[in-house]
Amino acid sequence: MRYDVVVIGASAGGLTAAISARRFYPGRSVLVIKREETGMIPCGIPYVFGTLERVEDDVLPVERFLEPLGVETLTDEVTEINPNAKILRTASGLEISWEKLVLATGSKPVKPSFPGVELDGVYTVPKDYHYLKEFRERVNEADKVVIVGGGFIALEVGDEIRKLGKDVTIVVRSRLLRSSFDPEFSEMVEEKLREKGIEVVYGRVERILGDEKVGGVKLVDGRELPADLAVFSIGYQPNVELAVKAGLKVTRYGIWTDEYMRTSHPDIFAVGDCVEHRDFFTGRPHPLMLASTATFEARIAGANLFKLQIVRENRRTIGAYSTHVAGLTLAAAGLTEEAARKEGFEVIVGYGKGPDRHPAKFEDTSTVTVKLIFSRDRGAILGAQIAGGKSVGEMINILALAIQKRLTASELYTLQIATHPLLTASPVGYQILQAAEDALAKLRA
Template sequence: MCIMKYDVLIIGGGPAGIVTATTAKKFYPAKSVAIIKKEETSLVPCGIPYIFKTLGSVEADVMPTKPAENLGIEFIIDEVEDVDVKAKVVRTKGGKSISYEKLVFATGSTPVMPRIEGVEKKGVFTVSKNIEELRKLHEAVKKAEKVVIVGGGFIGVEVGEQIAKAGKKFTMVEMMDQLLPAAFDKEFARIAEEELKKLGVEVYLNSTVKRITGNSSVEAVELADGRKIEADVVIMSVGYRPNIELAKKAGLRISIGNRIWTDEYGRTSEKDVFAVGDCSEEKDFFTRETSRVMLASTATFEARIVGANLYSLKVVRVNKGTVGVFSTFVGDVALGAAGLTEEMAKKEGFEVVAGYGESLNRHLASIPGAAKTKVKLIFAKESGVILGGQVTGRYEVGEMVNQIAMAIQNNLTASEIDTLQIGTHPLLTSAPTTPPVILAAEDALRKM
C-alpha cells in the first residue's frame, strides 16, 4: 500500500484547522501541510444563524479554502478512522494511509440532542455545522409556520432572531431565569429579551421541556408545568459536545472536562500530537478551572499558538487561559461581553465593584448613526484589576468588547483604564469628554 507523507497533518477543516494550517505554513514554509476533512464544503460557524434571513441561503455561508490553497496547503476529502500515534500514521475510510511528523486534532464539536421524549419525530432538529443537515433545517424552517427553539444561548438567540425577522411565529424556551446566561448579567440579558419581544417572539424563562408531542411529526412542545406550545419545527439548541472519540481511540489523555488534554502550547499527552479548538481542553483565564467556551474566535487564537509552536517553542506565544469574548446582534441592539460576569465573579469568591458608563457613540446626537452605548466593567475590589465587562449599543460594540478583552488579558486596573490615552472623532466615536469605557472605570474607582 502506498503511504502519503506530510510534515504537518491536521484532522478537521473548520476555523481551528484552517488557521493552524496557515500559521504553520507561514512559520515553517518548507514544511508540507495538509488538512483532512470529511466534507468538501465547510461553513463559517458564526454565520450559520444568518442563513435564515440576512444571508438567505446555506451556500452564502461557505468557508473559502482558496487563501489556504494559495499558500500551498493541500486538502484531502476523506474521514479518518484510525490514528497510530506510535507509527505516526493516519488511516482513512477511503483506504488511505498518511504518515506525518506533526499531527493536529481539530475535530471540533457536534450539537447535543437532549434525551427528551419525542426528539426522534420529524421536524426536530439541532443546529448542525454539516451543510446537508443545515439545508434540511433551512428548508423545514421556510415551510414552517410555528417554530420553537429550546435553549436561550447565543446560537438559539441568533437563530431565533433571524427566523423572527423572516416573518415566522417563533417561541423560545430557556430553563434558566435569563437569556445568554453564560456571558451576560441579567440587566444586559433583559435587553436581548426585549429586542426579541419587539420582533414578536414569545420567551419562556425558567421553563423545561417534558416531551415533544405528535404522531410521526412534531405538533407541540409540552413543558414540565403542563403548558403546550404548538410547533411544526423544533430546534434544539442546548449546547455542543466535543468530538473526541478518535482521540480516545488513539490513546490520548482526556481531561476532566471531557476534552483532549493539552498544555499551554496545545501539546497533547502524545509526542508530536497537538489539539486545538472545541475538541481541546480550555482553562479559564482567572480560575484555571475547565472552561466550557466553544467559540471560533477562541479556536483561532489557540490555532495561532499551535501553528507557530509545532517545531520550536515561541515563548511569547502561549495560551494563558480562555477569557471568553462574545458579541451578538439582536433586533436593533448589539451586545458584547468579555471575562467574568458580576454574578460569576461573586460565585468564584471575588469581592467586586461594578462601574457603569453611558454616552452616545458619536460626538453629537444630530450626527447620523448616533445611538446610546452602555458599558459595565467588573473589577476586583482590593486590587482594582479588571475581571470582565459588558457592552450594549450599535456597531461599535464588537471592537469595544475586544478592547475590554485586551484590558483583561493585560490585567489592567480601574486606574489604568481611567487614564487610557484614546483617539476620538465626531463621526466615529463618543466625545473625548464621555468615552463610556473610561466613564465605567471612573465610576468603579469612586466606589472603591
C-alpha cells in the same frame, strides 16, 4: 503518503493552524484533511435562515485560503491514529504518515433526550451544509417555530427566523445568555426580542408532541406550545472519539492540552471546540466554544509545532465574544459579576452609558452601556459587558486585551483613545473611561 504537518479538520481552528504552520515553517509540507467537501463559516450559520439568501452564502472557502500558501487539502474521514508509528488511516483506505499532527475535530450539537425527539421536524444547529439546506427549506414551510435554549446561537437563530415572518417562541430554563452576562443585560436582550414579536417562555421541556411530525412542545408545568418545528440549541459537545481511540488524555470537557496546545503526546496538538478550555482567572473548565478562541489556540499551535516560542503560549481562555440580536449588539469578556462573586472575588463594578456618536443626532447613533468588573484589592479588571450598536463589537476587543494584560481601573481611566464624531462616542463621555472612573470613585470611597 508523508507530510511534515497534518491537520485534521478544516473549520476555523484547523484552517488557522494550517496557515500558521506554513507561515512559521515555510519549508514544511502541510496537509489539511476535511471530512466534508463543503464547510460552513461557523459564526455565520444562524444568518442562513434570514439575512443570507442561501446556505451557500455562508460556505467557508477553505481552498482559497490554503492553495496560495501551498497547503494541500484532502476530503476524507480519518478513522484511526497511531501515535507511536505516527500514522493515520482514512475511510477511503489511505495511510498517511506525519511528523506533527493537529486535531481540530470541532464539536457537535448536544442531542435532546426528551420523548418525541425522533419526530419529523426536530432539528439542532450543526455545522453541516446538507443538513442546514434541508433545515432552511423546512423553516420556509413552517408557520410556528419553537426554539429551546437561551444561548447566543438559539437567540440568533430565533431572531433570523422571525425576520421571515414566522411565529417564534424561545424556551429557556433560567435566563437568556446566563453564562456570559449579568441579569441586567439578559433583561435588555429579552426586551428587544419581545419588541420584535418573539415570545420568551421560561420552563423545562417534558416532551415533543405529535404523531409522525412535530405538533408542539409540552413543558413540565403542563403548558403546550404549538409548533411545526422544534429547534434545540442546548449546547455542543467536543468531538473526541479519535483522541480517545489514540489513547490521548481526554477529560469530560475535551482533549487535554498544555499551554502550547500539545496533547499528552508531544507531537500531537489540539485546538478549538474539541479541546478542554480553562478560564483565564480560575483555571476551571470554560464551557464557551468560540471560533475566536479556536483561532487563538490554532495560532499558538501553529507557531509551536517544531520550536517552542515562549511568547506564543496559551494563558487560558478569556471568552471574549459578541452577538447581534433583535437590533441589539451584546459583547462580553472575562468573568461576569455573578461569576466573580461566586468564585470568591471581592469586586467593584463601574458603569458607563451614552451615545456612540457625537453629537447624538447622527442617524446611526445608538446608546452604549458598559459594565466593568474589577477586583477590590488592586483594581484589576476581571470582566466586561457591553450593550448597544455595532460599535460594541470592536469595543469589547479593547477590554479583552485589558483583561489579558491585567490592567487596573486606573490604567483604563488614563487610556489614550482616538475619537471622531461619525465613528465613536465623545472623548468627554467615552463609555469605557466612564466605567473606569465610576469604579475608581467606588474604590476610593
